Amino acid sequence: MSDLPKRLVYLGSDGIGLRVLQWLFSTAGSAIRLAGVVSGPDKRRGRGLRLQPNPITAWARENNIPLLQPERPREEILPWMLDLEADVGLVFAYGCILPKTLLDGISLGFLNLHPSLLPELRGPSPIESAILQRKTQTGVSLMKLVPAMDTGPVYATLAIDIAPEETTPTLREKVSHAAVEVLKKYLEAALAGGLLPMEQDHTKATYTKLIRKSDGLLDFNKPARDLEAQIRAYTPWPGSFFIHNNKPTKVGRTEWREGNPSAELGTTLGIQNGALEVATRDGILRIFELQPPAGKMKKAADHIITNYATQHQPLSPSTLFSPQKPK
Numbered sequence: 001m002s003d004l005p006k007r008l009v010y011l012g013s014d015g016i017g018l019r020v021l022q023w024l025f026s027t028a029g030s031a032i033r034l035a036g037v038v039s040g041p042d043k044r045r046g047r048g049l050r051l052q053p054n055p056i057t058a059w060a061r062e063n064n065i066p067l068l069q070p071e072r073p074r075e076e077i078l079p080w081m082l083d084l085e086a087d088v089g090l091v092f093a094y095g096c097i098l099p100k101t102l103l104d105g106i107s108l109g110f111l112n113l114h115p116s117l118l119p120e121l122r123g124p125s126p127i128e129s130a131i132l133q134r135k136t137q138t139g140v141s142l143m144k145l146v147p148a149m150d151t152g153p154v155y156a157t158l159a160i161d162i163a164p165e166e167t168t169p170t171l172r173e174k175v176s177h178a179a180v181e182v183l184k185k186y187l188e189a190a191l192a193g194g195l196l197p198m199e200q201d202h203t204k205a206t207y208t209k210l211i212r213k214s215d216g217l218l219d220f221n222k223p224a225r226d227l228e229a230q231i232r233a234y235t236p237w238p239g240s241f242f243i244h245n246n247k248p249t250k251v252g253r254t255e256w257r258e259g260n261p262s263a264e265l266g267t268t269l270g271i272q273n274g275a276l277e278v279a280t281r282d283g284i285l286r287i288f289e290l291q292p293p294a295g296k297m298k299k300a301a302d303h304i305i306t307n308y309a310t311q312h313q314p315l316s317p318s319t320l321f322s323p324q325k326p327k
Helices: 015-026 055-062 077-083 126-132 168-192 224-233 300-307
Strands: 006-011 032-038 043-045 050-052 088-092 110-114 137-144 154-161 240-244 247-251 254-257 268-272 275-279 284-287 289-291
Touching: 006 015, 015 032, 015 055, 015 088, 015 168, 032 055, 032 077, 032 168, 110 168, 126 137, 126 168, 126 224, 137 168, 154 168, 224 240, 224 254, 224 284, 275 300, 289 300
Parallel strands: 006 032, 006 088, 088 110
Antiparallel strands: 043 050, 110 137, 137 154, 240 247, 247 289, 254 284, 268 275, 275 284
């Protein structure tokens, strides 16, 4: 690497990249210099629907970093980066596919940080999917960006252990730290040509999907262990819920246990040690927290007492809710 620092433009819209940005900013004047940030446009949020920046945009403004916020990554990014004399782009959770003309327009091209051990879990939801699939390990991959989704050759990976109680927020925190560690160890060598990327084994690729609000609906025809993993994966969004009286009831903390009750799937089996137990296809889902429509998350036992015991009804499967099964 030459004595002059390589000028890097960061592309991202998700707050998971804030630690990476801060590290890049702190390296100014050494081998790498943060020259600019490309992020998504401000969006209307909150009750007042006021225009608000995403966390990456807000950080760039606070630190007086040159900022570009295109609606879509089209032609305007390349001349803007060339005006900044950028040598390389680094993408992390940007959420947009970059055109080939842009990827080929910068001298050192574009690198990407992907939160999985590629070729596993390509696509838009690798963190949630790792929990959803009950994996015990995931990681961060530093790769060369190519036009096809997550298919570029990989410079380096760093593994991350997934704890049994892991939720998406806690795993995102681990990923944000691991992303910085990958860059500390390998970015300079990758830019200097001292680290050659390895082609992925595309035959072993797995894919994730774009998560939608409807994915949070609990299907009690699934095993209890899978439902418990879904609840952790979809925390805080889209959340997990069942339908009761034609309205969604959100589910908070859960666990699962072995058991094959004869009750119909989705039927509640009563409260045991503070948890509402629900029959599933394989095993029993133990629900500790529930949030009714327009209400707050509370202990499941308190929810049941409030909504059923005050009506002088016994706590039995016949009088507790029986969540509807998705069609």
